[in-house]
Amino acid sequence: xxxxxxxxxxxxxxxxxxxxxxxxxxxxxxxxxxxxxxxxxxxxxxxxxxxxxxxxxxxxxxxxxxxxxxxxxxxxxxxxxxxxxxxxxxxxxxxxxxxxxxxxxxxxxxxxxxxxxxxxxxxxxxxxxxxxxxxxxxxxxxxxxxxxxxxxxxxxxxxxxxxxxxxxxxxxxxxxxxxxxxxxxxxxxxxxxxxxxxxxxxxxxxxxxxxxxxxxxxxxxxxxxxxxxxxxxxxxxxxxxxxxxxxxxxxxxxxxxxxxxxxxxxxxxxxxxxxxxxxxxxxxxxxxxxxxxxxxxxxxxxxxxxxxxxxxxxxxxxxxxxxxxxxxxxxxxxxxxxxxxxxxxxxxxxxx
Amino acid sequence: xxxxxxxxxxxxxxxxxxxxxxxxxxxxxxxxxxxxxxxxxxxxxxxxxxxxxxxxxxxxxxxxxxxxxxxxxxxxxxxxxxxxxxxxxxxxxxxxxxxxxxxxxxxxxxxxxxxxxxxxxxxxxxxxxxxxxxxxxxxxxxxxxxxxxxxxxxxxxxxxxxxxxxxxxxxxxxxxxxxxxxxxxxxxxxxxxxxxxxxxxxxxxxxxxxxxxxxxxxxxxxxxxxxxxxxxxxxxxxxxxxxxxxxxxxxxxxxxxxxxxxxxxxxxxxxxxxxxxxxxxxxxxxxxxxxxxxxxxxxxxxxxxxxxxxxxxxxxxxxxxxxxxxxxxxxxxxxxxxxxxxxxxxxxxxxxxxxxxxxxxxxxxxxxxxxxxxxxxxxxxxxxxxxxxxxxxx
Numbered sequence: 242x243x244x245x246x247x248x249x250x251x252x253x254x255x256x257x258x259x260x261x262x263x264x265x266x267x268x269x270x271x272x273x274x275x276x277x278x279x280x281x282x283x284x285x286x287x288x289x290x291x292x293x294x295x296x297x298x299x300x301x302x303x304x305x306x307x308x309x310x311x312x313x314x315x316x317x318x319x320x321x322x323x324x325x326x327x328x329x330x331x332x333x334x335x336x337x338x339x340x341x342x343x344x345x346x347x348x349x350x351x352x353x354x355x356x357x358x359x360x361x362x363x364x365x366x367x368x369x370x371x372x373x374x375x376x377x378x379x380x381x382x383x384x385x386x387x388x389x390x391x392x393x394x395x396x397x398x399x400x401x402x403x404x405x406x407x408x409x410x411x412x413x414x415x416x417x418x419x420x421x422x423x424x425x426x427x428x429x430x431x432x433x434x435x436x437x438x439x440x441x442x443x444x445x446x447x448x449x450x451x452x453x454x455x456x457x458x459x460x461x462x463x464x465x466x467x468x469x470x471x472x473x474x475x476x477x478x479x480x481x482x483x484x485x486x487x488x489x490x491x492x493x494x495x496x497x498x499x500x501x502x503x504x505x506x507x508x509x510x511x512x513x514x515x516x517x518x519x520x521x522x523x524x525x526x527x528x529x530x531x532x533x534x535x536x537x538x539x540x541x542x543x544x545x546x547x548x549x550x551x552x553x554x555x556x557x558x559x560x561x562x563x564x565x566x567x568x569x570x571x572x573x574x575x576x577x578x579x580x581x582x583x584x585x586x587x588x589x590x591x592x593x
Numbered sequence: 594x595x596x597x598x599x600x601x602x603x604x605x606x607x608x609x610x611x612x613x614x615x616x617x618x619x620x621x622x623x624x625x626x627x628x629x630x631x632x633x634x635x636x637x638x639x640x641x642x643x644x645x646x647x648x649x650x651x652x653x654x655x656x657x658x659x660x661x662x663x664x665x666x667x668x669x670x671x672x673x674x675x676x677x678x679x680x681x682x683x684x685x686x687x688x689x690x691x692x693x694x695x696x697x698x699x700x701x702x703x704x705x706x707x708x709x710x711x712x713x714x715x716x717x718x719x720x721x722x723x724x725x726x727x728x729x730x731x732x733x734x735x736x737x738x739x740x741x742x743x744x745x746x747x748x749x750x751x752x753x754x755x756x757x758x759x760x761x762x763x764x765x766x767x768x769x770x771x772x773x774x775x776x777x778x779x780x781x782x783x784x785x786x787x788x789x790x791x792x793x794x795x796x797x798x799x800x801x802x803x804x805x806x807x808x809x810x811x812x813x814x815x816x817x818x819x820x821x822x823x824x825x826x827x828x829x830x831x832x833x834x835x836x837x838x839x840x841x842x843x844x845x846x847x848x849x850x851x852x853x854x855x856x857x858x859x860x861x862x863x864x865x866x867x868x869x870x871x872x873x874x875x876x877x878x879x880x881x882x883x884x885x886x887x888x889x890x891x892x893x894x895x896x897x898x899x900x901x902x903x904x905x906x907x908x909x910x911x912x913x914x915x916x917x918x919x920x921x922x923x924x925x926x927x928x929x930x931x932x933x934x935x936x937x938x939x940x941x942x943x944x945x946x947x948x949x950x951x952x953x954x955x956x957x958x959x960x961x962x963x964x965x966x967x968x969x970x971x972x973x974x975x976x977x978x979x980x981x982x983x984x985x986x987x
Contacts, residue, residue, distance in 0.1 A: 297882060299883075299885065302882065304878075304881070304882070304910055305878070305882040307909070308874075308875065308878030308906065308909065309875075309878075311875075311878070311909065312874055312875030312878060313875070315871050316871070401711060406711040406713060406715075407987070408987070410925075412928070413924075429905070502870070502871070505871065505902075505905065506897070507901060507925055507928075508898075508925055510713070515869070516869060550875070553872075554875070554878075554879050554882075557864065557875075557876055557879035557880065557883065558879055558882060558883045560862060560883075562864060562865070563865045563866050563867075563876070564835070564865070
């Protein structure tokens with residue numbers, strides 16, 4: 242209902258709304274549209290749940306619900322970090338897959354020094370890649386798509402050169418210290434025997450990053466930076482630092498996701514993580530973080546991740562094949578981008 | 594007198610030249626014969642792959658039935674529907690412009706192999722090929738275009754310009770392979786195709802195709818699977834990448850085999866979530882929700898990421914009773930067979946795959962008859978024999 246009223250207001254006088262909007266009104270509209278986008282994604286999740294119940298009586302079983310969530314935790318970890326890049330107005334980080342692969346491979350390589358060393362090494366890889374991306378894009382204003390794509394090429398080339406295209410195995414590298422098995426169990430560990438640890442880690446990241454985005458001064462500055470880079474810069478905000486931090490957060494969550502993915506796959510290899518970049522951007526965008534930057538929330542992104550999980554689940558339950566599923570996911574992405582651009586245009590903010 | 598003397602001189606010179614040339618030819622023939630003799634004497638039976646298996650045991654043969662009139666009109670569960678894929682290369686009636694074998698032995702020959710990309714499997718493949726090259730003191734170069742078709746075409750042109758004694762090609766694209774092979778053929782360079790199947794037409798211009806018998810392997814494994822399933826229940830398949838030959842072979846191989854061997858086994862679904870553990874895990878979890886106890890078996894096109902995702906989903910659901918088979922044989926897959934997570938995987942020796950391509954070239958250089966299609970040996974790996982195949986090649 243409220244959504245209808247909102248669009249009605251705009252429809253009444255579209256020509257006047259945009260030019261006459263004062264700053265106060267813009268802010269209100271923003272909060273309102275953010276609310277809609279956040280609620281909207283959970284509304285979609287609700288619809289999918291209803292369809293699911295109609296399709297299968299086992300849909301609401303604890304096992305199925307856990308499998309929906311369990312199947313998208315790694316994606317979720319990537320998405321909550323990637324959201325910061327999109328939020329900062331820099332679209333996407335295409336070095337996500339290689340960051341995942343590299344931290345996984347390096348962690349496996351470091352297993353000879355124990356499990357703690359392995360995890361720290363994996364995280365350090367994310368830190369270094371994030372710092373480089375952040376510095377170059379934040380400081381030198383490199384095009385984020387081109388730069389992160391180039392970065393992905395370089396890292397991948399490096400991995401293939403160092404390990405001669407071979408894959409390495411945690412159980413082999415960590416055999417001497419016994420850390421290999423611990424590493425493999427990282428992904429498989431269940432808290433209290435029921436809740437997968439990956440879900441707990443994702444929840445922790447989501448909560449912390451939600452507060453970082455919404456409550457911290459960095460988050461507020463990032464919002465302004467994302468909404469209008471020049472305005473933020475002119476008002477004295479350290480835009481280089483903020484953009485750099487956004488890429489750093491993204492690389493760090495990608496590194497965590499990479500360690501989990503390597504643990505799950507029991508293999509460290511240069512090709513790990515492929516496809517997570519687009520899947521993450523899809524989750525981020527349908528979760529309400531606009532590609533134009535400065536709008537959206539982690540709550541919405543988690544909703545986006547859940548919707549992707551639910552969509553896959555419901556479609557498989559309906560017997561729809563994987564190719565059609567890919568088309569549907571792509572179509573939802575296009576639709577989300579379309580709706581966002583349209584609502585921004587209506588608000589007169591499509592140039593932001 | 595002078596004139597007679599001049600004629601005699603010319604005749605002598607000419608006679609001398611002919612005698613010299615004849616002698617040189619004799620010497621050439623002698624060297625060639627010697628090289629052939631030495632090549633034929635090379636014993637490669639002692640060569641082993643990294644897993645301790647004989648690098649090149651006796652190659653598998655395949656019974657080729659006659660082609661039905663219109664295979665595509667038959668139902669998909671009929672093995673003959675897939676005739677043109679499964680027996681690709683056997684039906685070529687006439688080979689075009691294939692150079693005659695020099696029959697002068699393989700030793701010292703220059704061979705350029707162009708593979709399709711970088712992958713742990715192909716690294717082992719190249720290792721196997723190199724072992725054969727070393728055994729015959731051949732000059733082998735292996736080039737990888739890293740999954741880039743334009744790059745592969747360029748490498749092929751450069752290889753043709755170098756005029757090696759043989760080109761070995763792993764096609765990147767089944768259709769483009771026709772032009773590629775024709776180009777090499779027109780340049781008069783002998784070519785052998787390997788590993789990935791091209792379209793049938795390409796086979797006319799190549800001496801042979803060598804590689805795994807994907808269909809045969811899955812037929813063999815499907816029987817083991819069916820026996821363990823008690824020839825009943827419901828199965829589902831995770832497929833290979835669309836477009837390639839394994840996409841069909843690893844799904845319809847078992848489906849058509851089971852239709853004959855265990856017709857009570859029902860095919861519930863097939864999906865292609867790619868080679869990604871998390872995505873596969875979700876598909877399998879969804880199947881468990883959708884089919885419940887009806888799902889008793891899962892067939893996989895890959896024994897690494899797909900197997901990991903599948904087993905993880907089964908474990909989470911407490912459904913370890915589901916019997917899983919997969920195309921192998923990576924380290925991950927073999928470990929899972931050993932642990933009892935996977936019922937069976939196929940033995941596809943990457944090193945043998947590379948070795949057989951070059952060994953076929955060797956046979957051709959040695960003037961031996963070469964079959965149009967040569968398969969590497971197929972075997973099913975289960976918990977009972979898995980130790981024989983370890984450590985894994987890749």
